[in-house]
Amino acid sequence: MIDIVGDGLSLKCIAILSGINECILKEYVISNHFKTLKSHKTKESKFSISDSKNIINGLQSEKNLQILKKKFSFYNFKGGVGKTSICFQLSSHIALMGYTVLVIDADPQAHISTSFGFLPDNSYLTLYDLFTKNASFNDIKKNIFEGFDLIPSNLSLTRLESVFYKENNSFSKLSEVLSSIEKNYDFIFLDTNPTISFLNRSVVFFSDVISLVCETQPYSLNGLKILLEDLNNFYVHAKIEPKDINIIPNKYEYKAVSSAEAMSILRKFYGKYIKEDFAIRKSEDFNISAKIGKPLAFFAKKNSIALEDISDLIYQILNKYTYYRNN
Ligand SMILES: Nc1ncnc2c1ncn2[C@@H]1O[C@H](COP(=O)(O)OP(=O)(O)O)[C@@H](O)[C@H]1O
Numbered sequence: 001m002i003d004i005v006g007d008g009l010s011l012k013c014i015a016i017l018s019g020i021n022e023c024i025l026k027e028y029v030i031s032n033h034f035k036t037l038k039s040h041k042t043k044e045s046k047f048s049i050s051d052s053k054n055i056i057n058g059l060q061s062e063k064n065l066q067i068l069k070k071k072f073s074f075y076n077f078k079g080g081v082g083k084t085s086i087c088f089q090l091s092s093h094i095a096l097m098g099y100t101v102l103v104i105d106a107d108p109q110a111h112i113s114t115s116f117g118f119l120p121d122n123s124y125l126t127l128y129d130l131f132t133k134n135a136s137f138n139d140i141k142k143n144i145f146e147g148f149d150l151i152p153s154n155l156s157l158t159r160l161e162s163v164f165y166k167e168n169n170s171f172s173k174l175s176e177v178l179s180s181i182e183k184n185y186d187f188i189f190l191d192t193n194p195t196i197s198f199l200n201r202s203v204v205f206f207s208d209v210i211s212l213v214c215e216t217q218p219y220s221l222n223g224l225k226i227l228l229e230d231l232n233n234f235y236v237h238a239k240i241e242p243k244d245i246n247i248i249p250n251k252y253e254y255k256a257v258s259s260a261e262a263m264s265i266l267r268k269f270y271g272k273y274i275k276e277d278f279a280i281r282k283s284e285d286f287n288i289s290a291k292i293g294k295p296l297a298f299f300a301k302k303n304s305i306a307l308e309d310i311s312d313l314i315y316q317i318l319n320k321y322t323y324y325r326n327n
């Protein structure tokens with residue numbers, strides 16, 4: 001497992017994540033005697049994960065948070081569009097803000113597990129073991145840091161397909177298997193692989209919101225129409241209400257005509273699924289992050305566009321799917 005617990009967050013990153021002004025953070029940290037991490041190599045002062053959460057919580061007045069939708073899957077038949085990268089960043093940064101989060105790796109290729117430092121071998125248990133009742137949830141979950149858990153994956157997930165068919169299971173089986181642990185988390189994020197499998201269908205069934213990640217290339221949008229049609233057919237087949245759909249345009253490049261073209265196609269044909277004028281910009285930070293297995297906030301420079309875009313996306317989710325109840 002990767003060691004991110006020993007790393008800390010700078011006040012700048014805490015400010016970006018929490019939306020709290022850096023000067024206010026500084027004053028709060030000094031007056032409450034929070035200690036910076038000693039062993040850090042950079043000049044910048046950093047705070048431990050639990051202190052970062054305490055700082056954010058301390059400055060946000062007590063509120064009765066209601067979460068309207070908690071289960072988000074990242075989906076597309078296309079590979080390489082950024083599903084895993086966005087799932088990795090979104091889940092870890094929402095957890096750093098103090099929400100309790102579970103990530104489920106539903107891709108047998110285990111890319112997100114690898115990013116979290118779990119190399120895909122058969123030594124750990126996966127969704128397969130939960131599903132076949134070989135293990136309980138507590139046996140399979142891995143803790144990344146406080147309030148942030150992962151169900152890792154490996155090739156065992158490919159065997160789930162035959163189990164699904166042999167036992168003539170319905171798409172609701174995954175939801176049943178996960179129903180008892182749902183309440184332990186504020187948010188659950190699921191990473192999928194680009195196939196039409198029983199497992200992916202079950203993930204769609206389980207999800208409240210389906211985030212369709214796509215590249216901002218006109219050719220890359222061709223599949224979107226088919227993808228949406230396929231989802232609609234599935235809702236009818238499975239006799240379920242349509243899920244919320246968000247399209248997340250990724251790898252946007254300012255000066256590229258193709259990116260601008262892709263955004264105008266999205267606005268014209270898929271306007272109701274996107275936030276106008278938002279796309280995740282292309283940034284080398286995403287590649288570095290996956291390679292070193294650390295979420296952006298642990299290493300990104302002060303002016304990281306990647307971290308800026310990920311926090312923007314987090315606030316879109318929080319604004320749309322949570323509210324504070326007065327009582
Ligand atoms: N916004 C981005 N800017 C630059 N590279 C990106 C961005 N998003 C993803 N990538 C890179 O694209 C590649 C594919 O991303 P990945 O998340 O693995 O896609 P998927 O899960 O859809 O197959 C990876 O090398 C990843 O680092």
Ligand SMILES: [Mg+2]
Pocket residue numbers: 080083084085107111192193
């Ligand atoms: Mg992936």
